[in-house]
Amino acid sequence: MIHMYEDRRNKELRIDCKKCFGLCCVALYFSASEGFPTNKSAGKPCINLQSDFKCSVHKNLRKKGLKGCTAYHCFGAGQKVSQVTYSGYDWRKNPETAKQMFGVFLVMRQLHEMIWYLSEAFNLQTDHHVKENISLILDNTEQLTHLGADSLLELNLEAHRIKVNVLLKDTSEMIRSKAHKRKNTLSANQNTNSHRLDYFGADLRKTNLRGADLRGACLIAANLRGVDLSGADLIGADLRDTDLSGANLTNSIFVTQAQLNTAKGDSNTKLPRILVRPAYWLK
Structure with missing residues (x-):
């Protein structure tokens, strides 16, 4: 099972822009002051997004000072929404789905991020009971990513995130406690x-x-x-x-x-x- 979750992070949660409809370049709000091409409202395509959903300046993002673009990571949510939720039908050919698709992408991105952290927590956790709970919520979160668009938009993400955070915090405290025991001398006036x-x-x-x-x-x-x-x-x-x-x-x-x-x-x-x-x- 460890390998299964690790494979999930290596494959499903890696970005694959070739299978995505440029969702991060459209769905998100951009601010030029944060290293994006220009100020852009959510739902409006980036000025550098081409008709084939590729970025016209992708190879020169850092040279152009577009740190915001190079920093963003969707945890594979883009291709999941494009190829699974919408079965390969893009928002340009089906403009009536555009607004919904962008909203679904924002939800999917959060679910995939949770799966990333939970997968790591599962691999780190040594308490059998906690590990079992992580596995259960991991599988549940994965199932949520396969819901239809309407159901995804109706999810209570905050309630789900609270459950996830409890397990992440528990795992964090376990790992950090072990690190303290291995080397418990602190620098002057510093308490980690x-x-x-x-x-x-x-x-x-x-x-x-x-x-x-x-x-x-x-x-x-x-x-x-x-x-x-x-x-x-x-x-x-x-x-x-x-x-x-x-x-x-x-x-x-x-x-x-x-x-x-x-x-x-x-x-x-x-x-x-x-x-x-x-x-x-x-x-």
């Missing part, structure tokens, strides 16, 4: 159990962040060069322009490709096995 949220521009090179609770933390432009983040929970952490050069994220938990795509790193940055080193990182 405390849940500080703002590390904007902070120099954390001498801070012990093993097993740190960095959920939702603002790490924008923070210096983590050479820092060991083993067992640290990075779910929802903002890593824009965070310097991860030489940092060890091998055993960090709940890290996503989208987070890495916004950060800085180099060939010495150690990553979780399932994630890919961004091509623009320093060699």
Whole structure:
């Protein structure tokens, strides 16, 4: 079963733009100040989206400063909606479905993100009872992704997310506790159990962040060069322009490709096995 969930993350939750109808380029709101081509309202196609749903500037996104585009990750929701929910019928040929399809995409993206985190939690969890509960909600979440468009739009995502978060938090606490036991000496005036949220521009090179609770933390432009983040929970952490050069994220938990795509790193940055080193990182 471990392999099944790992295969799911490697295949179904990987983006495949060739099978998508450019949904992220249409359904989302864009802000030029956040690294997108221009200000764009949700439901309006990006100026660079071509008739075949390909991006006309995809190969030069970073050169053009379009960091928002390179950072976004749909966890495979785009191709799922395009090829499964709508059976390959795109919104251009069927404009009457466009608004609904864009709404479904936003729901599917959240479900796929939950599956990503739950799959990792299942692999990490050692408590049999908790592991069984994770498996049950994982299968339930997967079943939800196969609902029809109308049913997807009627889902109570918030209620489902609450159930998911309980299991993710339980797994996080288990992993971080183990990390603390392996190395419990803290830097002066630093307690990794405390849940500080703002590390904007902070120099954390001498801070012990093993097993740190960095959920939702603002790490924008923070210096983590050479820092060991083993067992640290990075779910929802903002890593824009965070310097991860030489940092060890091998055993960090709940890290996503989208987070890495916004950060800085180099060939010495150690990553979780399932994630890919961004091509623009320093060699």
